[in-house]
Amino acid sequence: MATPTGWRREGNLPAELTSFIGRTRLLANLKRHLSESRLVTVTGIGGVGKSRTVLRLAHQVRSHYPDGVWFADLARLQDAGMVKHTIASALGIADQSSRAESESLSEWVGERDMLLIIDTCEHLVQGCAELVHELLEAAPNLKVLATSRQSLHLPYEHVVPVPPLQVPGDDPAESLFTNESVQLFAARAGGSVPDFVLDEDNIAPVAELCRRLDGIPLAIELAAVRLRALSVEQILGLLADRFSLLAGASRTALPRHQTLRAAIGWSHELCEPAERLLWARLSVFAGDFELDAARFVCSDGRLPSEDITDLVTGLVEKSILLIRSNHAGVRYKLIDTLAEYGEEWLDKLGQKEQMAQRHLEYYLSLAQRSEDAWSGPRQIYWFVRMRQEHDNVRVALEHALRSPGKSALALTLLSSLWFMWVCCGFAREGRLYLERALEANPTVSKERCKALWVLSYVKSAQGDSAGALAAAETCSTEAVRVGDSRAVILASKMQGTAALLQGDLQKASALLGVAIEFNTENRELNPGLLPAIVELSIVLTTQGELYEAESLLQDCLQVCKERGELWVSSYAQWALAGTRIATGRITDALQNAREALRIKRHFHDTLGTLMALETAARIFVLSDKLTLAAQLLGALQQNWKTAGLPQLGAPWMTEEHNACMRDCRRRMGELAYKDAFEEGARLDLDEASAVALDDPDAPDES
Ligand SMILES: Nc1ncnc2c1ncn2[C@@H]1O[C@H](COP(=O)(O)OP(=O)(O)OP(=O)(O)O)[C@@H](O)[C@H]1O
Numbered sequence: 001m002a003t004p005t006g007w008r009r010e011g012n013l014p015a016e017l018t019s020f021i022g023r024t025r026l027l028a029n030l031k032r033h034l035s036e037s038r039l040v041t042v043t044g045i046g047g048v049g050k051s052r053t054v055l056r057l058a059h060q061v062r063s064h065y066p067d068g069v070w071f072a073d074l075a076r077l078q079d080a081g082m083v084k085h086t087i088a089s090a091l092g093i094a095d096q097s098s099r100a101e102s103e104s105l106s107e108w109v110g111e112r113d114m115l116l117i118i119d120t121c122e123h124l125v126q127g128c129a130e131l132v133h134e135l136l137e138a139a140p141n142l143k144v145l146a147t148s149r150q151s152l153h154l155p156y157e158h159v160v161p162v163p164p165l166q167v168p169g170d171d172p173a174e175s176l177f178t179n180e181s182v183q184l185f186a187a188r189a190g191g192s193v194p195d196f197v198l199d200e201d202n203i204a205p206v207a208e209l210c211r212r213l214d215g216i217p218l219a220i221e222l223a224a225v226r227l228r229a230l231s232v233e234q235i236l237g238l239l240a241d242r243f244s245l246l247a248g249a250s251r252t253a254l255p256r257h258q259t260l261r262a263a264i265g266w267s268h269e270l271c272e273p274a275e276r277l278l279w280a281r282l283s284v285f286a287g288d289f290e291l292d293a294a295r296f297v298c299s300d301g302r303l304p305s306e307d308i309t310d311l312v313t314g315l316v317e318k319s320i321l322l323i324r325s326n327h328a329g330v331r332y333k334l335i336d337t338l339a340e341y342g343e344e345w346l347d348k349l350g351q352k353e354q355m356a357q358r359h360l361e362y363y364l365s366l367a368q369r370s371e372d373a374w375s376g377p378r379q380i381y382w383f384v385r386m387r388q389e390h391d392n393v394r395v396a397l398e399h400a401l402r403s404p405g406k407s408a409l410a411l412t413l414l415s416s417l418w419f420m421w422v423c424c425g426f427a428r429e430g431r432l433y434l435e436r437a438l439e440a441n442p443t444v445s446k447e448r449c450k451a452l453w454v455l456s457y458v459k460s461a462q463g464d465s466a467g468a469l470a471a472a473e474t475c476s477t478e479a480v481r482v483g484d485s486r487a488v489i490l491a492s493k494m495q496g497t498a499a500l501l502q503g504d505l506q507k508a509s510a511l512l513g514v515a516i517e518f519n520t521e522n523r524e525l526n527p528g529l530l531p532a533i534v535e536l537s538i539v540l541t542t543q544g545e546l547y548e549a550e551s552l553l554q555d556c557l558q559v560c561k562e563r564g565e566l567w568v569s570s571y572a573q574w575a576l577a578g579t580r581i582a583t584g585r586i587t588d589a590l591q592n593a594r595e596a597l598r599i600k601r602h603f604h605d606t607l608g609t610l611m612a613l614e615t616a617a618r619i620f621v622l623s624d625k626l627t628l629a630a631q632l633l634g635a636l637q638q639n640w641k642t643a644g645l646p647q648l649g650a651p652w653m654t655e656e657h658n659a660c661m662r663d664c665r666r667r668m669g670e671l672a673y674k675d676a677f678e679e680g681a682r683l684d685l686d687e688a689s690a691v692a693l694d695d696p697d698a699p700d701e702s
Pocket residue numbers: 018019020021022023044045046047048049050051052053120147149184217218221335336337
C-alpha cells in the first residue's frame with residue numbers, strides 16, 4: 001500500500017499523463033540556459049504549455065542532478081506567507097524545527113546538487129523572488145526553474161518565453177502533416193475518437209483550425225474533444241463565427257489570450273448546464289480531489305449528488321478535468337487555466353462563499369474521521385489519505401481563518417489533525433496555524449483547550465520545551481474554567497512531556513502519572529494514555545527502574561497490537577530498546593530499534609526516525625560495529641540540523657549522544673572516525689535508516 005514518504009533523493013517529479021509533442025528547439029534552448037544560469041524563468045500566456053514543457057525538460061535532465069529534480073506547484077496557493085512552506089513540503093523536508101523556515105530550507109538544500117522547479121509563480125511573484133534569491137545565495141549547487149506568466153525580476157534571471165506551438169504556414173517548407181499544432185490536434189483527436197486519422201481529406205481544415213487557435217495547446221486540446229460530436233469543418237465553422245464576432249467586423253486576428261478565452265468559453269458553452277455548474281463549483285478545490293469530496297461539496301438541489309459521478313465523467317471526456325490514479329485511488333484535477341475560468345464563473349454566480357463553506361465542512365468532517373480512525377488498524381491509510389488532502393486542508397483552514405465567525409472551525413480542524421503535526425513531521429506548519437487560530441479565538445472554550453494541548457505537543461516535537469510547558473499550563477487553567485476534565489488530563493500529559501524534555505524527571509513522573517491515573521475510562525488512548533505510558537517508562541529507565549519500565553512498555557505494546565495501532569508501538573519499541581540497552585540485552589535492543597525504524601518509514605516521522613537512529617548508533621557502539629555507529633552519528637548531526645533542536649534539547653538524550661560519540665571516536669581513532677562520520681553526513685534519513693536496518697543497499701561496513 002503506502003510507499004514511504006519524504007527524504008527521497010531522486011526528487012518528486014509527477015508523471016506525464018499524455019503524449020508530448022514537438023518543442024525540440026525550445027527544449028534545447030532551455031537546457032542551454034539552464035547550464036549557463038542558476039535561475040531560468042519560463043514565461044508565456046495561460047495554456048501555452050509552460051508547465052508541460054518544464055515537466056518534459058525535467059524528465060530529460062533528471063540524471064544531471066545527483067540530488068534530484070523537485071517540483072513544487074504553487075498554482076492554487078493564495079497566501080504568500082505559505083510559499084516557503086509549500087516548497088519545503090514539496091521537498092519532503094522535515095518540518096519540525098522552530099527556526100525560520102527559509103533558514104532550514106537553505107540548510108537542507110545546502111550543498112545539494114539539485115534542480116528545484118517552482119510552477120506557477122505569477123500570483124506570488126514577490127514572495128517567490130525573495131525566496132529564490134535567498135536559496136540561490138545559500139546553496140551553491142542549486143538551480144531553479146520557474147514558470148510564471150511574468151518574470152521574477154531578479155537581475156541574474158534568464159527569462160525564456162514559451163511561444164505558442166508552430167502553426168501551419170509558419171515554416172512554408174514544412175509539411176502540414178508534421179506541424180506541431182497539427183500533430184497535437186491529431187494526438188488528442190485520436191484520444192477522443194479512436195478511428196481518427198489525419199489524411200489528405202481533413203488536413204486542410206485541421207491546419208486552418210490550428211492556425212485559428214494560434215497554436216495554443218490548451219485551445220487545441222479543447223477543440224479536439226469536440227470531434228466526438230462534430231466534424232473538423234463544423235468545429236472550424238463555429239469557431240470562425242465566434243472569433244469574428246469577438247474581433248468585430250474587421251475579422252482581424254485576436255490577441256492570443258483572447259483566442260484562448262474564446263476557446264475556453266466555447267468549450268464552456270458546449271457543456272451541459274449541469275456540467276458547467278459543476279466546473280465552476282469544482283474550482284473551490286486546491287490541486288486534486290476525490291469523487292466523494294466532489295459529491296459532497298458540489299451537490300445541492302440543482303446538482304443532485306447521484307448525478308455528480310456522470311457529470312465528472314463528462315468533464316473528463318471534454319478534457320476539462322484530468323484524471324489521475326495511484327495506489328490510493330482515483331483523483332481528479334481541473335487544469336489551471338480552466339480552474340481560473342471556473343472560479344470567475346462561480347464568482348458571477350455568487351456561489352463562492354457557499355462552496356468554500358461546503359469545502360470547509362467536508363475537510364472538517366474528514367479530519368474528524370481521520371482522528372477517530374488514527375489509533376486503529378488503518379493508520380497508514382489515513383496518513384497517506386490526509387497527506388494527499390494537505391492542499392485542500394490548507395485552503396479550508398485559510399477560508400475558516402479569513403471568514404468572520406468561522407475561526408473556531410479552524411481550531412477544530414487543526415486540533416483534529418494533531419497526528420499530522422506531531423507524528424508525521426509537520427510540526428512547523430501545525431504550530432503556525434495553531435498560533436494563528438488561537439489568536440483569532442481569544443475567548444476561553446473547549447475548542448481552545450484542545451488546540452492548546454495540541455500546540456503544546458507540537459512545541460515539544462520541535463524541542464521547544466519552555467513553549468510547550470507554557471501552552472500546556474494555559475490549557476490547564478482554561479480547561480478548569482470551562483470544566484473540561486478531558487483537557488485537564490491532557491494538559492497534565494503535555495506538561496509531563498515537556499518536563500521530560502527539560503530533564504525534570506520528578507516533575508515528569510508526577511504529571512505523567514496523573515495523566516495515566518485519571519484517564520480512567522481509557523478515553524484518550526492516544527495521545528493521552530499510551531504516549532504517557534511510553535514517556536513514563538523513559539523516566540523509569542533513566543532512574544534505573546528497568547523492570548517496571550519494561551513491563552509498562554510490554555503492556556503498551558500489547559494494547560497497540562490489539563488495536564492495530566502502529567505509531568505508538570514504534571515509539572514504545574524505541575523506548576524498549578533504551579531499557580534493554582540499560583539491562584545489557586543488546587541484541588534485543590537492536591531488534592526493537594529496528595522495528596521502530598521500520599514502522600516510522602511508513603509515516604513521515606522525522607523526529608521519531610532521528611530518535612531511533614540515536615539509539616541504533618548507541619547499540620552499534622556497544623556491539624563493536626563502530627563504522628556503522630560513526631556513519632549514523634554523521635547522519636544524525638546533519639539531519640538534526642534541518643529537523644529541529646538536536647536531541648530535542650533534552651539533557652538526558654544529549655548526554656547519551658555525547659557519550660556515544662566520545663566512545664566511538666576513542667575506540668576507532670580520530671582518522672577512521674572522521675572518515676566514517678563524514679560519509680554518514682552525506683546520508684539522508686532514508687539512507688541512514690537503511691544503514692541502521694542493515695539493508696542490502698546500504699553502504700558496506702568496511
Ligand atoms: N508540447 C506539448 N505537447 C502536448 N501537450 C501539451 C504541450 N504543451 C502543452 N500541452 C498541453 O496543453 C495544456 C496546457 O498546457 P500547460 O498547462 O503546460 O500550460 P501553462 O502555460 O502552464 O498554463 P497556465 O498558465 O494556466 O499554468 C495541458 O493539457 C498540456 O498537457
